[in-house]
Amino acid sequence: MRLLRRAWRGLTRNVAETGPDADDPRLVGRTYAIPFERVWQAALAVARRKRLWRIVEHDDQDGLIRIEATTPVFRFVDDVVVRVTLDENAQTRVDMRSASRRGIGDLGKNPRRVARFFRALDGALLGRHRR
Numbered sequence: 001m002r003l004l005r006r007a008w009r010g011l012t013r014n015v016a017e018t019g020p021d022a023d024d025p026r027l028v029g030r031t032y033a034i035p036f037e038r039v040w041q042a043a044l045a046v047a048r049r050k051r052l053w054r055i056v057e058h059d060d061q062d063g064l065i066r067i068e069a070t071t072p073v074f075r076f077v078d079d080v081v082v083r084v085t086l087d088e089n090a091q092t093r094v095d096m097r098s099a100s101r102r103g104i105g106d107l108g109k110n111p112r113r114v115a116r117f118f119r120a121l122d123g124a125l126l127g128r129h130r131r
Contacts, residue, residue, distance in 0.1 A: 014100035016110035026115035029095040031087060034125055036063075039092040040084050042124040046117060047082060069098070069113065076102055080113065094121065 018029035032039050040060050047055055047065055057066040067080040080098045087093040096117060098110040 014103055014106040014110065015097070016099075016106075016114050017097040018095040018114065024111055026111050026118075029093060030118060030121065032092045032094070032125060034092055036084065036086060036092050039094060039125065043082055043084055043094060043121055046120045046124055049120075050117070053080070071109065076100065078110070078113075082117070094118075 016024075016027055018027050020028070022028050037060075040063070044055075044058060044065060047053055047067055050067075050069070052070040052072060054068045054070075055065060056068055058064065063084040065082040065084075067082070069078045069080050070076070071078065078098060078100050081096065083095045083097075085093050085095075096114050098113045100106045100110060
């Protein structure tokens with residue numbers, strides 16, 4: 001059933017966004033008990049290392065990184081926003097949105113992009129294995 005739900009989403013949605021009530025475990029943002037500046041620098045470094053990503057703008061005051069991500073096969077350009085903020089407990093919160101500019105379905109590309117970014121960020125900050 002879960003696989004069927006993911007397949008349906010891939011055909012009918014072209015945006016993936018993290019949130020506290022996300023039904024997809026890949027789309028749960030991160031909260032780190034790590035200073036903002038360290039998380040910000042790690043997020044920026046991960047975005048810079050991603051192949052086919054171009055940072056359009058970054059602002060540490062607003063905690064935003066705006067990215068254009070190009071798909072490898074058809075060279076479609078997608079919009080990615082990484083937001084680094086402090087939550088109500090003064091912990092550093094990272095959320096992300098990835099949206100396709102074309103089509104009605106992304107075939108799961110956007111949720112995978114979010115999951116890969118967070119896997120790399122966790123690795124950079126927490127020393128977890130990266131893939």
